[in-house]
Amino acid sequence: MTLQPNRIYQGNCIEKLRQLEAGSVDLVFADPPFNIGYSYDVYDDQRTTTDYLEFCEAWIREVHTALKPNGTFWLAIGDEYAAELKVLAQQLGFHTRSWVIWYYTFGVNCVRGFSRSHTHLFHFVKDPDDFTFNGENPAVRVASARQLVYADSRASTKGRLPDNTWILRPQDAPAPSFSPSHDTWFFSRVAGTFKEREGFHGCQMPEQLLGRIVRVSSNPGDLVVDPFGGSGTTLAVAKKLGRRWNGFELSKEYVSRIEQRIEGCEIGQDLDGPADPQKSAPKTARGKTRTKFKNGRPVISLDSETESSVIEAFTEASDGHSTDYLLCDPKLSKRFLSACRERSLPGDARMWNSFLLRIRKSGKLPKSTNSGRRLSYTDMDPYSDGSESAMRLVGIDYGMTLDEMLCSPQAASEFDQLAGMFSPGYSSFEYRWAALALRKRAGTKRYRTLASDQQQYWSQQRTPNRFALEKCLAAKYDCPGVYVVLFEDSVLYVGETQSIRDRVEKLLNTEAWMNFAPTAVRVWFLKDEQKQFGLRSFLINRDKPLLNSEYLRQS
Numbered sequence: 180m181t182l183q184p185n186r187i188y189q190g191n192c193i194e195k196l197r198q199l200e201a202g203s204v205d206l207v208f209a210d211p212p213f214n215i216g217y218s219y220d221v222y223d224d225q226r227t228t229t230d231y232l233e234f235c236e237a238w239i240r241e242v243h244t245a246l247k248p249n250g251t252f253w254l255a256i257g258d259e260y261a262a263e264l265k266v267l268a269q270q271l272g273f274h275t276r277s278w279v280i281w282y283y284t285f286g287v288n289c290v291r292g293f294s295r296s297h298t299h300l301f302h303f304v305k306d307p308d309d310f311t312f313n314g315e316n317p318a319v320r321v322a323s324a325r326q327l328v329y330a331d332s333r334a335s336t337k338g339r340l341p342d343n344t345w346i347l348r349p350q351d352a353p354a355p356s357f358s359p360s361h362d363t364w365f366f367s368r369v370a371g372t373f374k375e376r377e378g379f380h381g382c383q384m385p386e387q388l389l390g391r392i393v394r395v396s397s398n399p400g401d402l403v404v405d406p407f408g409g410s411g412t413t414l415a416v417a418k419k420l421g422r423r424w425n426g427f428e429l430s431k432e433y434v435s436r437i438e439q440r441i442e443g444c445e446i447g448q449d450l451d452g453p454a455d456p457q458k459s460a461p462k463t464a465r466g467k468t469r470t471k472f473k474n475g476r477p478v479i480s481l482d483s484e485t486e487s488s489v490i491e492a493f494t495e496a497s498d499g500h501s502t503d504y505l506l507c508d509p510k511l512s513k514r515f516l517s518a519c520r521e522r523s524l525p526g527d528a529r530m531w532n533s534f535l536l537r538i539r540k541s542g543k544l545p546k547s548t549n550s551g552r553r554l555s556y557t558d559m560d561p562y563s564d565g566s567e568s569a570m571r572l573v574g575i576d577y578g579m580t581l582d583e584m585l586c587s588p589q590a591a592s593e594f595d596q597l598a599g600m601f602s603p604g605y606s607s608f609e610y611r612w613a614a615l616a617l618r619k620r621a622g623t624k625r626y627r628t629l630a631s632d633q634q635q636y637w638s639q640q641r642t643p644n645r646f647a648l649e650k651c652l653a654a655k656y657d658c659p660g661v662y663v664v665l666f667e668d669s670v671l672y673v674g675e676t677q678s679i680r681d682r683v684e685k686l687l688n689t690e691a692w693m694n695f696a697p698t699a700v701r702v703w704f705l706k707d708e709q710k711q712f713g714l715r716s717f718l719i720n721r722d723k724p725l726l727n728s729e730y731l732r733q734s
């Protein structure tokens with residue numbers, strides 16, 4: 180029996196891991212019972228040491244087999260067996276990349292010993308020269324001390340990678356000697372009173388902790404597996420971050436609770452809990468107000484001198500084009516950033532671009548006099564699907580809006596590359612402009628009304644049967660319409676196009692699409708552009724596909 184992705188299976192993980200195709204998994208996160216006599220509903224957490232270590236050897240061996248050659252294995256374990264399991268994993272072929280300490284509060288108080296306030300997180304890889312590590316992902320990085328403590332516009336907006344001590348609640352950090360930038364990670368445990376708490380499992384891990392691991396060690400669309408489901412945190416996070424996932428859990432009761440939890444979350448939804456607790460930190464000891472954060476990023480104040488210099492730099496660089504045009508055109512964008520640099524403006528490229536958008540909002544930028552290259556929807560048809568999918572994936576993974584993406588040179592170039600992988604052969608300008616055009620159209624009153632007016636009509640129509648992708652290569656499919664791309668029963672993407680055949684041909688021949696392993700399509704032949712939009716909008720709102728932009732959602 181082979182396993183279906185995006186499912187939790189009840190049973191012993193050793194057997195279930197064997198049912199996964201060998202070498203098919205990108206990331207395994209395992210938080211096994213620690214053999215400390217914890218009370219689970221089915222599992223007995225009090226084994227002899229020999230028995231426990233044999234059990235661990237058996238499942239870690241299966242993890243190794245299931246992982247891809249460039250796969251990653253994260254293991255959470257308590258003090259009792261940390262040393263043994265590290266050695267065991269290495270003997271089974273893993274290489275240790277990091278030994279992270281997750282430092283938490285709300286641990287159990289001990290009377291005759293020190294209270295437990297940390298868990299070990301081992302970061303193992305199969306191949307030390309080839310593994311996923313997205314250290315540049317802004318959602319993985321934390322604010323630098325300078326950003327954090329001072330509203331300092333000279334601090335880089337990039338932040339820094341967390342060190343190997345992870346901490347989630349600032350008031351618990353042992354200040355001032357403690358350095359938050361090393362290998363102890365500080366996330367509060369999910370205490371009984373927390374909103375995040377699912378309420379049925381005492382070992383629930385925080386979503387933000389798993390968010391960091393899933394983001395840094397896998398990419399959207401990758402397969403993430405948790406052999407010890409528990410309350411389903413890894414699986415909920417994998418789903419929210421657009422990964423495929425599988426989970427195993429011994430207890431039937433936990434499995435059905437996990438299913439409910441997963442059902443209740445959506446791709447692209449925010450993770451529960453504060454992303455970086457230090458951002459909600461109180462005033463510093465000297466009473467200085469810390470930097471304000473919006474969407475997890477620092478908001479730097481813009482003084483009037485900087486504002487005038489940004490306007491000057493824009494006027495000099497833009498050739499009369501609009502801000503959007505400048506941000507879409509790498510050449511103009513570069514010119515603007517050089518002009519900012521020449522004026523010795525504080526901050527970095529991302530900050531200057533964000534200043535530009537802020538100033539535009541306040542209406543202080545000169546009106547554009549040069550409309551430049553015009554792209555119609557027909558022009559953008561061959562690549563608007565790639566642009567939309569890239570916008571969606573970078574948005575989920577980096578936790579950024581389209582504007583934030585365009586302001587960050589690193590995120591914008593990631594977007595260009597991804598769009599080029601879905602729809603090869605077009606320029607950065609074209610991909611970026613298509614993303615803006617999609618957002619603009621979806622946001623207009625006319626299209627919003629159009630979508631809601633057609634909602635009822637489409638809900639009463641028959642859904643066409645699914646069929647194999649290859650069938651669409653026939654000449655009769657070289658016509659306009661709406662199509663749905665399926666992976667098994669889940670909807671990957673809903674598109675509208677001038678040529679269904681050309682779009683489906685891309686699904687069969689383009690690496691990025693092939694990674695999502697589309698299995699079938701449904702097709703509606705529709706010429707009318709308004710009907711196309713109405714149907715697409717209806718399907719996106721109903722099925723919430725992985726690769727469609729959230730700008731097309733009604734709510």
Ligand SMILES: C[S@@+](CC[C@H](N)C(=O)[O-])C[C@H]1O[C@@H](n2cnc3c(N)ncnc32)[C@H](O)[C@@H]1O
Pocket residue numbers: 190191192193210211212213219220221222380382383384385406407408409410411412413427428429430433
């Ligand atoms: C520490 S908890 C996992 C908690 C999880 N990380 C979370 O955030 O909710 C360990 C879970 O493993 C399950 N378990 C124990 N032995 C198992 C096995 N052989 N196969 C699958 N699940 C098992 C237990 O029932 C328990 O729910």
